[in-house]
Amino acid sequence: MKETSLKNSKFKGVFGACEGTCPTSAIEVTPNSIIHCDTCGEEPKCADACPNGALKVEEFEVVDGVMQARLVFNSVLCDSCGKCEEVCPQETIKVTGAKLKEVEGFCVMCQKCVDICPVDVIGIPGVKEPAEYDLDLKGKGPVYIKDCVGCGTCVEPCPVSAITLEEVGSPITVNDDCIRCGLCSQTCPWNAIFISEKKPVKRSKEITSFTFDSAKCIGCNTCVEACPGDFISANSASLTVAIPSVCAACGLCVKVCPVDALDIEIEWGEGAPVDAEGIGRDVEKCDFIGACANKCPTEAIRVVTKTGMSCPALVETDSEPSFTSCIRCGACASVCSNDALKVDQYEVTIDGEPVIRDRISFNPSKCDQCGDCIEACPYDMIHKTDNPKLPIAGFCTLCGQCIEACPEDALCYK
Template identity: 90%
Template sequence: MIVFNDDGCIKCGACQGTCPTSAIEVTPNAIVHCDTCGEEPKCADVCPNGALKVEEYEIAEGISQARLVFNSILCDQCGKCEEVCPQETIKVTGTKLKEVEGFCVMCQKCVDICPVDVIGVPGVKEPAEYDLDLKGKGPVYIKDCVGCGTCVDPCPVGAITLDEVGSPVTVNDDCIRCGLCSQTCPWNAIFIAEKKPIKRTKEIKSFTFDSAKCIGCNTCVEACPGDFIAANSSSLTVAIPSVCAACSLCVNLCPVNALEIDVEWGEGSPVDAEGIGRDVEKCDFIGACANKCPTEAIRVVTKTGMSCPALVETDAEPSFTSCIRCGACASVCSNDALKVEQYEVTINGEAVARDRIAFNPSKCNQCGDCIEACPYDMIHKTENPKLPIAGFCTLCGQCLEACPEDALCYK
């Protein structure tokens, strides 16, 4: 049985690309794969013709494990195997000689190709352990950055700098903690507000190598963090993979531009994509939401020149600013007075979980670290002993009820 350590998975998709029977699907949230139902495959049990069978396979000396074998001649495409598959990997394709796919044959190609060794076989090769303890790492944590620069372009505020390809990136104070860099990083090297990101999807549209340009320097071979590129000593060229992490480090470092890669990225999900949504067309900058918010997590400058909830006059243009629950404040709180928690809200009649900021005033020592960490200058001290700091969103929904224009909603 093939096992995965999800914590260490970088979602590169190499395992999915190399699997000959399409038994692995890498999604932004998880790895879906045939686990042979704990070596008692249900698909084989229900197959009326014996097209799918369980076979004991010796994968190492003295170690045998169950694998699935498929006989195309016996398959009548009845679909019973697809119906019972608990992982939903089994699919009836209708393709001759490959009428069914999605079952594990224990070829171990996924184990061999994994660049971070988080795929294994119990008793033969255990998946690598991965320490993903982000507690205490702060609003921006960079570890083992390979300097590919993939995270630079997605940053909406230009806060990420790559001074030299192959050297770690730096993040400046303009960072708004949106998390797009972390979602994009091919090697799990950057984390925002101590959160494990849901990775963006990606597809390599083309990855080409011009052997006529190659000078056999092996820069790409040595630079590839996942050892995907192999040297071809007989011809002084290299062999590029059909699937990889798509970090483009090899392309950027090649001195003769012999490599080209085209990657299509899926949409990212910035931290403010979920929680409180605002319809810009409906918003009339009245300020009722800011005045109603019990934690002063909304700041509005009205069209009449009033700053709410402070209720002071200002020459600033009408604007709306709010806590987006990025968690930067919680990531620097040394006493756990601020925490990110999951909270259930109802959207279109369905209960869904969203992040909120929880605050325990008894633990707050008003050190001010959270104020400095907040990228929107929302967190601030107050004179209220029961609420010594304010500016964080608890998703209480009172702003939604207060808005006379129905411009706010859960999303």
């Protein structure tokens, strides 16, 4: 067979390779965290709860002289009662009902997750200490690019075409058209770009097809050398390569292959731009009255009415009716050297339920009116005022006064 392929498999990104390789499904990678079986501090509750002894804990010699608790499972003794699932504090244990694998989600200390992690953040105390993954973004500014591998995965999702990849394998550049929406950061497989000092919630993704045509391959190993995670391995015996079962889905190998021997298809989940949460506007209901802009205590909304009046400035203009607002992207706060502007969290009520949303807070006593925030704002909302109590305006605090002021009910929390 000339072509090998992996289709409709469960692939994970760079921080999900561990999940893909775990034989007992004891690791789950979510956009915000990694959930895994930790053997409850070497005293597994699932083993204690099992009435039949199907789950047991035993001491396992990881390396010479280093012992570690692990779980072992005897399918013959399991009656799928579910008691292990009920007591699991990490909620990794699941009763599947499948023959010979009635239960999954327990750690057997196989160390496959340790071996496959391309950034070495998974380790075993006393054997292989995990590398520290520094995500301190303080002071990094509106757009922070670090160790970009030049895969270009972030280029297409950018809604304003602000990202340029001059050459595959070289770092991207972001121009002044960037609106700080964060889609690039959510998409990047290698955590190389951050917007407004925020840690992104990653988009879900699945590789639906990853194929390699050995008849085309010339054995140059360009893909092997280019893969940032060392996922692709060379097959020296046949002068070909072996494609992985888990990878970051960045497609860099496909882009650098000189003979088009590799092909990848990725199904992406929806992104969550920064303006997806906060204040929502029903475009069909909005009649550009301007009451919201006139009511906003921080001048975070700008409306041009149908009569040609710009609110809240209350000056005439020949511009078309429009609505512009602060979307709390945080660019202003990321450049404020005195911490006068900050992004913090605020509780609002949506459909009767309390939810947490980002807002911008301002401490006028710390503001020296340097103007850095004005330059950083991608929507030209931040501006100076003549009010000494509010020297800088244009930022949204999620106070909700605009929602109350709108006569058309066009605004709401979302």
